[in-house]
Amino acid sequence: MKRLIFILPIIGFVGLAGFLGYGLTQDPKELPSQLIDRPLPEFALPGIADAPNGGPGLVSASFKGEPRLLNVWASWCAACPQEHPVLERIAAEGFPVYGIAWKDKPEDSRAFLARYGNPYSGMGSDFPGRTAIDLGVTGAPETFVVDKKGRVRFKQIGPISPEIWEGQIKPLMQQLRAEA
């Protein structure tokens, strides 16, 4: 009994060291999404076209019937040009990608797409940043995987690399397509 008290510190320390070691493998900046398995929050965003109200925009209700990717991006975002070729490839492989231009002036968004190409099947402009908050966005780019029923199933924080697409998101999209 008496000995136990003297052993207590080392036991406590081993536990702490374990947690610290595990903590090293984690990114403290990554925030888990609150939306997983919940319906996409409602939004109706204007488009980014040089037209009254930005032309055709993006509505949350349209996320029905087929699984889609929803990519939050911006022309000012440093990692977005790096992610862009992957998005083009995803679109070329036949998976629909929709975009939300976050806190971005429509003319800047247009210039970005003119320069890098446009893989998006639809685009909404969230200049005030309110829809992004509803989505729990903390930075750009972030990508949501939305299933046939309009529920969020997965969230990618940071750019989608070819590996992440092949290894994680593409299999998920295929599985979602197969779901009833």
Added chain:
Amino acid sequence: MLAEIGHYALILALLVAMAQAVLPMLGAVRGDAALMAFGRSAAACQAVLIAIAFGALMTLFGQADFSVALVANHSAISQPLPYRLAATWGNHEGSMLLWVLVLSLYGAGIARFGDNLRTTLQARVLSVQAMISVAFLAFALFTSNPFARLSPAPLDGAELNPLLQDPGLVFHPPLLYLGYVGFSVTFSFAVAALLEGRADPAWARWMRPWVLAAWVPLTIGITLGSFWAYYELGWGGWWFWDPVENASFMPWLLGTALLHSAIVTEKRGSLAGWTILLAILAFSLSLIGTFLVRSGILTSVHAFAVDPERGVFILAMIIGATGTALALFALRAPQMKSGALFGSISREAGLTMNNLLLMALTAVVFLGTFYPVIMEAVAPANKISVGPPYYNLVFVPLSVPLLLLVTVGPMLAWKRDDLAIVGKKLLVPAAITAVLLAGLTAWTGLANAVAALGLALGGWLILGAVLVLVRRWWGAGGFSWRLVRTTPAASIGLALAHAGLGFTTAGIAAMTTFAAENILVMRPGETAVAGPLSVTLRDAQEVDGANYRALRARFTVQQGGRETTLVSERRFYNNSRNQTTEAGIGVSVLGNQYVAIGDVQSDARGQGLVVRLYWHPLVGWIWFGGLLMALGGAASLSDRRFRIGAPQQRSLPLAPGLVPAE
């Protein structure tokens, strides 16, 4: 060439440290005096070698030798020389070099000032110290070599963050390191005691000056850092419960506990095992603090240069050092002799309570800092944050009993005391404090009762500290100069430190409740109010500085019929394209007037300057108290009985029982 000399000196230091880690220990086991003496020479040699390396790096910074990668990445020609020199430790690699320098200086100190130490104990302490050295030197050489060359050398370097171009930077990190690394000495003492199987009063007395030698600079470092944040970061906060701050606060809390428990071990031979454990934990928390800062395991206000590889290395060091020490503790401590018993009302009991409360406070900071990491492992979907509201709710209630105890403790007699006698001694300070509390509550209103309590507690502490000296100076026959002259420095240290805590407490209480602010858009000629201040914006113009351009605004501040002029600047640094805010601060005993300017913005009346006006009552007391605590520690350190290495004046040995007790 200089870089290579520095690099070479560092490698030699590593080799010397390796020998020092093994040979003196062997000497202590075998009773070989020559091997033990080698430890002393090696410690001195190691310090000289690392000093050469550090001097080389500093010279490289002074010469702006951009062929060294570190110099190129962290200094520029346009920087004033003192800041270029300070840049030596203004980066990861250089600060690690400073760390090993301090470590080796402490080692040399043990060798030089440890003449009256048991030779076997000294040899073991030096060996343990060298083991820590080996780990850190290897870390510096293999993962963070400060002398790496850059080819081709750039014409100019990248400027140091302008926020760091401040006198605060020159002193703050070295002081903190003196503190953190200072606890390596007590750690070595603890491990050596476990190896010897002996932790007696003499051991505690040998160790105590080293505890103070670490605690004093740590106290100053924390105080200075808080002050620096207050005047440089531009919004007037003085403590943020940031993980990086907590990393320095935890060793301080444990160091404070150690300071007090070591007294019990020294005077009465009790609590030896506990003192050893505290000495191990204080250094371990310093190491974990380093780990926090360098690994990026936690996010803080500072965007860390996240480097998991360094994190792995430091974690391995922590596991090696703390793990071994605690395993040794589990094996050896149960067999150690426990000292004298004490009554439940006694000085020892008071100091034990002090340690319990300090442990609880450390637990608050520890859990607050690490709980997010633990949650991440246990419940990854439920990430949490722990911020100031948590600390305020849990830290404050636990610190109140501790603060109450601080004045009671020094009045208790060793071994056994009588509640009635203690009560009588406490009658006067308790009565004065009660009146103070009632008066303050009446004055500030019942809604601010917590602040009134904090202020009254401050009064209670200062009063208690004064009483310690008063009771010593007024003997049975009234006041006597002889008693004043013979007051041990340690008693004066106690009084200063406890009074300092009182000032800090009062400052925090006032600052948390009665601070006033006003954020608005102002145009020249306009006047605004913040608490008792009435502030007029006189003018705003652009000015040129050494390596920046600035927008400078002048204010007239009126308070209680007195008028002062304050200037705030918003600086734009050309090279790094950084911006900083220099606040205008009007300092007085009662509080600080604080004005800071921001961007140009429009309000209902047109365009103007965003202005933040603050009244910070008693805020200076927070830092004054911190410095007073450090001064108290320094006074204790100067006590004749601690004068380590001083020629031993041995007059008549004191008869048992006449050893002065404090």
Added chain:
Amino acid sequence: MLRLAALAAGLLLATPAAAVMPDEMLADPAQESRARTISKDLRCVVCQNQSIDDSDAPLAKDLRLLVREQITLGKTDAQVRDYVVARYGNFVLLKPPVEGDTLLLWVGPFAVLILGGIGVLLWQRRRPASAADTPLSDVERAELDRLS
């Protein structure tokens, strides 16, 4: 505090500009003061360890505006907090909720005090009578004297 040392490690600190801007503020002082209090308890999710009240990050500003908007819509303080938590999780609360997961965080320090106190009492009781009062031995005394 260590702030400097951290910076010293070659790091960049967010521009120390202050956060709340005059043009964000609500006209009603009572509502504005509520907004400030709520903002101080909400963590800025991009700068990570500052409240949205202290941060000058754009997202923090958005959230400050959102808090104020919810207040003007007549929501209670708790409702405003829940609104933000629904989007970002408990992570945004600088004061974590008291739940099963966080129990140790909240009661841990008090447990240290109470268990420590019990431990000290037991330790005092357990001591064998023979060790009742062992003052410093002569050897120890002599060694101490040598040091003084």
